[in-house]
Amino acid sequence: MKQNNCGARTIMEILIINDQILPLCDAPSACLDRGTFFGDGVYEVLRSYNGKIFALKEHLERFSQSLAAVEITGIDVEQIRQRVLQAYAAAGISNARIYFHATRGSAPREHSWDSNLKPNFLLMVTQLSDETEHKTKGIAVSAHPDWRWKRCDIKSLNLLANVLARRQAAKKSCAEAILVDDQGLITEGASSAFFAIIDGRLQTAPLTANILPSITRKYVIKAAAELGLEIVRNSLSYKQALEADELFIAATTQDIVPVVHFDDKTIGTGRPGKATLLLMEKFRSYVL
Amino acid sequence: MKQNNCGARTIMEILIINDQILPLCDAPSACLDRGTFFGDGVYEVLRSYNGKIFALKEHLERFSQSLAAVEITGIDVEQIRQRVLQAYAAAGISNARIYFHATRGSAPREHSWDSNLKPNFLLMVTQLSDETEHKTKGIAVSAHPDWRWKRCDIKSLNLLANVLARRQAAKKSCAEAILVDDQGLITEGASSAFFAIIDGRLQTAPLTANILPSITRKYVIKAAAELGLEIVRNSLSYKQALEADELFIAATTQDIVPVVHFDDKTIGTGRPGKATLLLMEKFRSYVL
Numbered sequence: 001m002k003q004n005n006c007g008a009r010t011i012m013e014i015l016i017i018n019d020q021i022l023p024l025c026d027a028p029s030a031c032l033d034r035g036t037f038f039g040d041g042v043y044e045v046l047r048s049y050n051g052k053i054f055a056l057k058e059h060l061e062r063f064s065q066s067l068a069a070v071e072i073t074g075i076d077v078e079q080i081r082q083r084v085l086q087a088y089a090a091a092g093i094s095n096a097r098i099y100f101h102a103t104r105g106s107a108p109r110e111h112s113w114d115s116n117l118k119p120n121f122l123l124m125v126t127q128l129s130d131e132t133e134h135k136t137k138g139i140a141v142s143a144h145p146d147w148r149w150k151r152c153d154i155k156s157l158n159l160l161a162n163v164l165a166r167r168q169a170a171k172k173s174c175a176e177a178i179l180v181d182d183q184g185l186i187t188e189g190a191s192s193a194f195f196a197i198i199d200g201r202l203q204t205a206p207l208t209a210n211i212l213p214s215i216t217r218k219y220v221i222k223a224a225a226e227l228g229l230e231i232v233r234n235s236l237s238y239k240q241a242l243e244a245d246e247l248f249i250a251a252t253t254q255d256i257v258p259v260v261h262f263d264d265k266t267i268g269t270g271r272p273g274k275a276t277l278l279l280m281e282k283f284r285s286y287v288l
Numbered sequence: 289m290k291q292n293n294c295g296a297r298t299i300m301e302i303l304i305i306n307d308q309i310l311p312l313c314d315a316p317s318a319c320l321d322r323g324t325f326f327g328d329g330v331y332e333v334l335r336s337y338n339g340k341i342f343a344l345k346e347h348l349e350r351f352s353q354s355l356a357a358v359e360i361t362g363i364d365v366e367q368i369r370q371r372v373l374q375a376y377a378a379a380g381i382s383n384a385r386i387y388f389h390a391t392r393g394s395a396p397r398e399h400s401w402d403s404n405l406k407p408n409f410l411l412m413v414t415q416l417s418d419e420t421e422h423k424t425k426g427i428a429v430s431a432h433p434d435w436r437w438k439r440c441d442i443k444s445l446n447l448l449a450n451v452l453a454r455r456q457a458a459k460k461s462c463a464e465a466i467l468v469d470d471q472g473l474i475t476e477g478a479s480s481a482f483f484a485i486i487d488g489r490l491q492t493a494p495l496t497a498n499i500l501p502s503i504t505r506k507y508v509i510k511a512a513a514e515l516g517l518e519i520v521r522n523s524l525s526y527k528q529a530l531e532a533d534e535l536f537i538a539a540t541t542q543d544i545v546p547v548v549h550f551d552d553k554t555i556g557t558g559r560p561g562k563a564t565l566l567l568m569e570k571f572r573s574y575v576l
Binding site (some may be wrong): 011012013014015016017018021024028030031033034035036037038039040041070071083086087088090091092093099100101103108109111112113120121122123124125126127145146147148149150151156157158159160161162163164166167170190191 | 299300301302303304305306309312316318319321323324325326327328329358359371374375376378379380381387388389391396397399400401408409410411412413414415433434435436437438439444445446447448449450451452454455458478479
């Protein structure tokens with residue numbers, strides 16, 4: 001795990017990690033990760049339902065696309081599939097969150113990179129927290145300007161805008177921040193896709209460079225189609241969303257979560273809406 | 289350096305780091321850095337000239353502002369000043385690059401954070417590469433869409449847009465990418481401020497949320513004022529820049545670097561311009 005840059009140097013390059021001072025050539029590889037210096041990596045989050053991993057194939061496909069988009073090479077996606085299965089089996093967690101990322105590798109900090117750099121890989125299997133109350137009662141959300149970069153179609157480690165938006169939401173006791181662009185249009189949640197039911201139709205933003213191609217979104221749209229709901233792929237304005245009959249978010253770890261308050265506005269009756277409940281039931285049939 | 293989350297759990301949370309599988313509770317702290325998960329941290333780069341650190345006070349001030357903007361607390365900036373001096377003395381490098389960052393700390397990945405989280409700090413003192421040729425002959429640059437987030441006034445670790453822009457520039461044998469926004473206006477370089485000389489005036493973008501408040505920029509403007517140049521703080525269009533009399537970039541590690549080619553266009557005579565050379569000479573008087 002040591003950097004291999006100790007050569008016959010006449011000067012001494014120096015590193016401080018927290019309180020520890022050492023020669024740079026003795027730096028642990030993890031401290032020189034381009035993931036930290038630049039957010040130079042991509043990730044996935046998936047989950048299991050009652051012992052069964054959901055949509056692994058789709059997550060691996062999207063991961064491949066993210067790797068290609070940022071030109072990270074040398075990752076064997078089939079090997080990642082094996083690691084997911086191995087770690088999941090070792091954990092023995094029925095309802096688990098499975099997170100993994102690959103960064104471009106470890107090297108002294110320079111924007112440019114050596115094409116021989118070996119990517120770093122990290123995977124975690126953790127217990128999902130119980131969000132039953134969120135799903136049965138619905139959540140409150142609040143709006144935040146969409147400060148993210150212009151390639152949100154790439155699932156990258158550049159997530160500070162999401163973290164800060166979520167922080168502001170939490171200060172208002174809201175479970176999610178809904179991101180609003182310069183035109184007053186909703187893109188998506190800080191870590192979720194965003195949906196409205198208006199006059200019996202399901203509306204959500206179209207997939208553009210500002211939107212993550214959410215796998216859960218795909219299954220929500222499939223569920224809506226199977227329930228005979230018309231699907232409208234048009235961005236919602238903030239004002240439209242406040243006036244919607246029903247709102248919900250969708251994310252890998254919790255799938256569909258009803259939204260019953262948006263800033264100062266109560267949505268519908270203040271309880272999960274009928275169409276939302278039908279979609280949740282249909283979604284359950286895919287995962288169990 | 290171990291995470292302290294090994295409790296009386298009945299299930300086993302699992303981590304894989306590259307090829308190694310281990311219980312999450314044995315994870316090295318560096319592998320759970322929010323800097324990697326989210327780019328949740330801020331940084332500075334400064335340099336020394338012939339044994340003298342330049343503009344340390346200004347860099348520490350900007351660092352404080354970055355920390356406040358992302359609500360990272362528990363960093364003693366005076367202690368960082370001491371660490372910079374300690375590491376610089378230990379390195380004994382005359383012309384050094386000094387990089388440091390603070391991340392929000394290490395914890396299992398969640399967008400939200402515990403207010404007791406202890407920040408991680410890293411500092412590196414490395415040898416500056418010799419860029420004499422860049423400064424004497426000038427460089428070629430190329431345009432790239434500005435994909436960065438909307439708070440570039442914060443010097444954060446979310447730098448993937450910068451890395452990718454620089455990569456595209458390097459493929460065209462260009463030393464820097466010049467970022468162009470949706471309106472066709474130049475914001476700045478991927479890791480530099482951008483300047484034009486047009487009809488004897490110095491023009492650069494005004495400081496907004498899209499622009500890093502560059503310390504080198506401040507000294508360039510000071511130099512221009514002392515040379516009697518009129519200063520125009522107006523964003524340049526891409527087209528205007530191509531037609532400029534002179535162009536240059538400015539960054540901490542190299543201060544002023546003349547730009548003599550921009551995409552397919554030769555700027556001025558294809559050699560560093562007169563006003564640029566005067567500014568370089570004036571700048572040298574501040575640092576030596």
